[in-house]
Amino acid sequence: MATLKQVAAHADVSVQTVSNALNAPHRLRPDTLRRVNQSIEALHYRPNRNARSLRTSAVELIGYCVPSPPNGQAHLVMDQFLHALCSAAETTGRHILLFTAPTGLEGMPTYEDLLARRLVDGFVLSQTQTHDPRHGWLKEQRIPFVSFGRVWKETSQPGPFVDVDGAAGCAAATRHLYATGRRRIAFLSWPKSSGLAEDRMGGWRQTCKELGLPTTGLAKRCPKDSIEAGARATAELLDAAEPVDGIVAVSDVLALGVLRELGARGYTAGVDVGVTGFDDSPLASVVSPGLTSIRQPMDEIAGALITLLTGPAGTGTEHLLQPELVIRGSSAPG
Amino acid sequence: MATLKQVAAHADVSVQTVSNALNAPHRLRPDTLRRVNQSIEALHYRPNRNARSLRTSAVELIGYCVPSPPNGQAHLVMDQFLHALCSAAETTGRHILLFTAPTGLEGMPTYEDLLARRLVDGFVLSQTQTHDPRHGWLKEQRIPFVSFGRVWKETSQPGPFVDVDGAAGCAAATRHLYATGRRRIAFLSWPKSSGLAEDRMGGWRQTCKELGLPTTGLAKRCPKDSIEAGARATAELLDAAEPVDGIVAVSDVLALGVLRELGARGYTAGVDVGVTGFDDSPLASVVSPGLTSIRQPMDEIAGALITLLTGPAGTGTEHLLQPELVIRGSSAPG
DNA sequence: CTGAAAGCGCTTACAG
DNA sequence: CTGAAAGCGCTTACAG
Numbered sequence: 001m002a003t004l005k006q007v008a009a010h011a012d013v014s015v016q017t018v019s020n021a022l023n024a025p026h027r028l029r030p031d032t033l034r035r036v037n038q039s040i041e042a043l044h045y046r047p048n049r050n051a052r053s054l055r056t057s058a059v060e061l062i063g064y065c066v067p068s069p070p071n072g073q074a075h076l077v078m079d080q081f082l083h084a085l086c087s088a089a090e091t092t093g094r095h096i097l098l099f100t101a102p103t104g105l106e107g108m109p110t111y112e113d114l115l116a117r118r119l120v121d122g123f124v125l126s127q128t129q130t131h132d133p134r135h136g137w138l139k140e141q142r143i144p145f146v147s148f149g150r151v152w153k154e155t156s157q158p159g160p161f162v163d164v165d166g167a168a169g170c171a172a173a174t175r176h177l178y179a180t181g182r183r184r185i186a187f188l189s190w191p192k193s194s195g196l197a198e199d200r201m202g203g204w205r206q207t208c209k210e211l212g213l214p215t216t217g218l219a220k221r222c223p224k225d226s227i228e229a230g231a232r233a234t235a236e237l238l239d240a241a242e243p244v245d246g247i248v249a250v251s252d253v254l255a256l257g258v259l260r261e262l263g264a265r266g267y268t269a270g271v272d273v274g275v276t277g278f279d280d281s282p283l284a285s286v287v288s289p290g291l292t293s294i295r296q297p298m299d300e301i302a303g304a305l306i307t308l309l310t311g312p313a314g315t316g317t318e319h320l321l322q323p324e325l326v327i328r329g330s331s332a333p334g
Numbered sequence: 335m336a337t338l339k340q341v342a343a344h345a346d347v348s349v350q351t352v353s354n355a356l357n358a359p360h361r362l363r364p365d366t367l368r369r370v371n372q373s374i375e376a377l378h379y380r381p382n383r384n385a386r387s388l389r390t391s392a393v394e395l396i397g398y399c400v401p402s403p404p405n406g407q408a409h410l411v412m413d414q415f416l417h418a419l420c421s422a423a424e425t426t427g428r429h430i431l432l433f434t435a436p437t438g439l440e441g442m443p444t445y446e447d448l449l450a451r452r453l454v455d456g457f458v459l460s461q462t463q464t465h466d467p468r469h470g471w472l473k474e475q476r477i478p479f480v481s482f483g484r485v486w487k488e489t490s491q492p493g494p495f496v497d498v499d500g501a502a503g504c505a506a507a508t509r510h511l512y513a514t515g516r517r518r519i520a521f522l523s524w525p526k527s528s529g530l531a532e533d534r535m536g537g538w539r540q541t542c543k544e545l546g547l548p549t550t551g552l553a554k555r556c557p558k559d560s561i562e563a564g565a566r567a568t569a570e571l572l573d574a575a576e577p578v579d580g581i582v583a584v585s586d587v588l589a590l591g592v593l594r595e596l597g598a599r600g601y602t603a604g605v606d607v608g609v610t611g612f613d614d615s616p617l618a619s620v621v622s623p624g625l626t627s628i629r630q631p632m633d634e635i636a637g638a639l640i641t642l643l644t645g646p647a648g649t650g651t652e653h654l655l656q657p658e659l660v661i662r663g664s665s666a667p668g
Numbered sequence: 669c670t671g672a673a674a675g676c677g678c679t680t681a682c683a684g
Numbered sequence: 685c686t687g688a689a690a691g692c693g694c695t696t697a698c699a700g
Contacts, residue, residue, distance in 0.1 A: 079401065086400050098420045099430075260622070388692050
């Protein structure tokens with residue numbers, strides 16, 4: 001492996017000049033720059049990042065804690081998220097370092113350790129829980145981080161965050177069902193303790209009000225995010241005196257439960273009942289009819305996360321992004 | 335941040351001694367070691383990894399290229415894989431560095447670059463394609479790597495690999511269906527170009543032979559890995575003169591197609607027809623009845639990958655691991 | 669615009 | 685078992 005010194009010798013300049021050619025090319029005379037670049041090329045030179053980091057004390061690495069799968073449901077869009085995050089980081093010359101840590105506050109020493117050993121410059125948090133304790137802790141320790149997702153505290157959120165406007169997404173889904181002729185639209189949610197679900201449900205409720213649609217008895221909270229729970233809630237909605245003709249689900253998994261119950265009763269999703277999910281996970285395009293779902297704009301999310309974490313101080317501290325309704329057969333046949 | 339020097343001063347020893355306390359504690363007298371450790375504790379010292387890496391020229395980071403999602407189907411067990419890989423790496427003091435690269439040979443310069451800049455010590459390859467060109471290229475460049483998955487070349491595979499014995503998995507699934515009374519067991523596969531699918535199918539075929547079961551007309555190749563394709567193939571199998579009573583699918587997605595077609599015809603999976611999938615993805619436990627599926631032992635896989643990549647030279651070069659049949663309602667009701 | 673030199677925080681022969 | 689010193693490969697004030 002060639003070093004800066006060797007390149008300098010080859011180009012007959014000082015190491016300072018080669019370093020400048022790499023990091024501040026405008027400081028060089030064009031012909032000098034060209035000569036240096038030729039030497040770099042000739043020697044196949046690649047700057048050693050460790051040496052640079054040691055000197056500048058910036059490693060250009062961002063830590064991301066891989067959620068442990070047993071810990072809850074599978075993260076069905078994690079591959080999308082990680083790819084977007086990685087791409088966004090790379091546009092700024094950075095990379096993602098993966099690590100594992102215990103859940104919640106217990107994992108915090110791991111974060112501190114990684115930073116102290118200079119393995120990373122900061123962290124991206126995801127899988128944010130309602131009242132997640134990590135954010136406050138990190139902020140207190142002055143550890144750089146940015147969050148994907150809100151902690152849904154009454155007070156202002158510690159640290160910068162990026163999130164998707166779930167209420168707007170569910171409002172769009174509700175309007176879409178209305179536009180396709182639905183007039184009794186239910187909402188399938190998670191337990192009340194989920195700030196995320198409450199936010200999304202708010203979008204549905206508000207839109208129903210605006211459209212003059214009923215909401216009484218149409219909000220169902222499923223105890224778990226499972227197909228089973230979604231199917232059960234759907235059964236209740238269909239058995240009611242006034243059955244529903246549209247269902248907005250807070251997740252794709254619950255929506256799949258809706259589809260199953262509809263199928264079991266011989267109904268056709270998209271014809272008899274319009275159905276929408278949330279996340280546009282692989283599940284959505286794999287079922288038939290396809291599941292209309294609310295897609296989180298992963299590339300924008302990732303870009304905003306990286307900007308907030310690494311950008312200049314005045315970059316702002318929160319981004320609320322608009323999701324996109326992906327329409328498939330479950331809400332609009334043909 | 336405290337440095338080695340400061341710890342040495344605090345403990346009243348030389349830096350060499352502090353370094354030894356960290357990297358070769360047996361060289362110190364017990365009381366010296368204790369004194370040094372107290373100073374480390376008191377100053378909250380954490381060794382700077384960049385300085386260490388610069389000196390030793392080992393960064394203890396392993397590169398993993400995140401597959402781009404549009405590139406094919408979603409990687410449904412990627413979160414499991416990454417978590418296992420990360421954990422395994424951490425038991426050796428290493429971490430995973432994520433990056434993106436173009437598919438196939440086009441991405442190779444990125445690998446070379448990451449190694450040359452000393453961002454990683456080597457690579458873990460996954461999403462291995464049949465006749466994957468990356469392995470040969472990396473081996474030729476003497477870039478350290480290990481592969482999850484075989485390239486299914488006629489000649490010996492370039493470089494070390496870890497894989498799961500798909501044939502054994504499908505043999506187990508076939509035996510299981512036989513044990514639950516099935517006598518006409520079909521196999522749903524991918525196109526013949528997939529070495530992976532051919533291997534798995536071989537396990538089914540061999541086992542059928544051993545059990546005296548028919549195979550003629552019972553191997554179906556689905557053009558795509560989709561629910562649709564699985565359902566269509568199932569329809570053919572059920573419409574045949576002699577319908578099947580068991581189906582081993584090469585993937586969970588195809589198996590879901592089987593379940594859908596069975597449901598559409600009023601059959602019950604696990605009662606009328608026994609069904610198994612492959613991968614034990616989140617899909618398998620989310621449907622109802624649950625899908626019996628062949629689980630890849632992620633922790634073992636990850637451990638073997640890390641060992642092969644980072645272990646001493648004589649660690650061997652290939653590991654073929656045994657998968658585990660996870661039995662759910664689709665093959666054995668109640 | 670360019671050069672000589674210090675120093676980032678470690679590890680590791682080399683002496684004692 | 686311990687210490688003084690060199691050096692890993694960069695960046696960056698500081699002079700010229």
